[in-house]
Amino acid sequence: MNKVKRMIAFITALVVFLGVAFFKTGGTQTTKTNKIPTVGILQLQTHPALDAIHRGVVAGLKENGYVPGKTVKIDYQNAQGDQSNLKTMSQKFMNENAAETVAIATPAAQALSTAAKGKTPVILAGITDPAGSGLIKSNEKPGNNVTGTSGESPLKSHLDLLRQLFPKAKTIGIIYTTSDHGGEYNAKKFARICKQEGVAYKMYTLANTNDMQQVSETMASQVDAVYAPQDNGVASAMKTLINVTNKAKIPVIPAVDTMVKDGGLATLSVDQYELGKLSGEMAAKVLKGKATSNYAIKLITKGKMTVNLSEAKKLGYTFPDSVLKEAQTKGEVFK
Known part of the structure; x- marks a missing residue:
């Protein structure tokens, strides 16, 4: 009888232990799942056109469920025209394990692409001739971790x-x-x-x-x-x-x-704000799992x-x- 009681007590304790362990593990997993992603935005320099693109990117993300400070963390960096800053800031995003990065101006896109090493998604925001810059294989099928919008002038x-x-x-x-x-x-x-x-x-x-x-x-x-x-x-x-x-x-x-x-x-x-907004929409879809390799470059030409x-x-x-x-x-x- 005592053996039966001890067995019941042991089983009860084991169940409680496993339940607590499962609860803690589940709690940890929930915390990790709910951790908001970081999006790094790298801008070449301060200029009204580039600033408008930046505002558009943030608006595009927000309209697609990624609200700064709530459902996404935005790390905005401005290189102020300094090439060495572009390299340092790009690497900073990689060190922080940013979920993706957004490039405003070709030099920023090239720096981010180099730092990402084909892994972290890079979203182009109004980049002219991205294929000619070596950033993608073609507008229709970018072929790697880079996609976004192109600022093709009429x-x-x-x-x-x-x-x-x-x-x-x-x-x-x-x-x-x-x-x-x-x-x-x-x-x-x-x-x-x-x-x-x-x-x-x-x-x-x-x-x-x-x-x-x-x-x-x-x-x-x-x-x-x-x-x-x-x-x-x-x-x-x-x-x-x-x-x-x-x-x-x-x-x-x-x-x-x-x-x-x-x-x-x-x-x-071409409306630079709308160009940025379109990039923000594409960035949101990539955050939700859309692959960049076959996500065609989008243009606004009117x-x-x-x-x-x-x-x-x-x-x-x-x-x-x-x-x-x-x-x-x-x-x-x-x-």
Whole structure:
């Protein structure tokens, strides 16, 4: 009888022990499961266009269930144009075991891709020509841990707009930064379109933003109008460019609305915020398990008319009614 009682007591104790152990283990697993993921966002430098993309990424994540501080931790890093910072910050994300990273500007994407070593997902936010940068195999099938959105400018539309506004312009100056792959890609593609359309052009290059004053002064003496492509270096030195071209009474047609705000005359601009938002939506789907390797790159190629009335006044220029009406009703007007 005593043996039976001792056996019952032993079995009872064992059941209690196993129950407690199971409860603790389950609690630990629940804690791990509920741990919110970290998303690292790396931005090349501070600039209105890149800042707009950043805001869009956060909004896209939020609208798809990843609320900063609640269901996702966002580690935002800005390299302020320093290449060494890009490398250090990229490695920081890897050391923190970020669930994925988001790249704003090509140099940031290249740094993140190198640090990720084909493992941690990298989401591109408006990166021009990602295949040409070696980041992916193709837009349709990226083929590795990198996907996202591409900031492909509507270049033919930009040339059409320039010719509509300035039909008598004989030679167009195209300026870009040699160290910016996206800028070089856009500039050379724009030049090819000019050649196809029988429009004369001259190319001007910057090694860095410090070259803008001298190069733009040379350019202003040789052309009738300037095209400023989507290029981080040119965008950063836009005000220097405009100071020079205004003195020469030469218009600048840039690629994006933020460059119009900084003194460009007009453009058909892809919305940078919406581009970032689309990247945020893609980032959310990857966090939920979607594979990057066959997740096609997404593009926004339709631009909205954007004009700068203050710049037009400085140049003594009057916009055609159709252009001004389109900007007022469907686009943006800077006064």
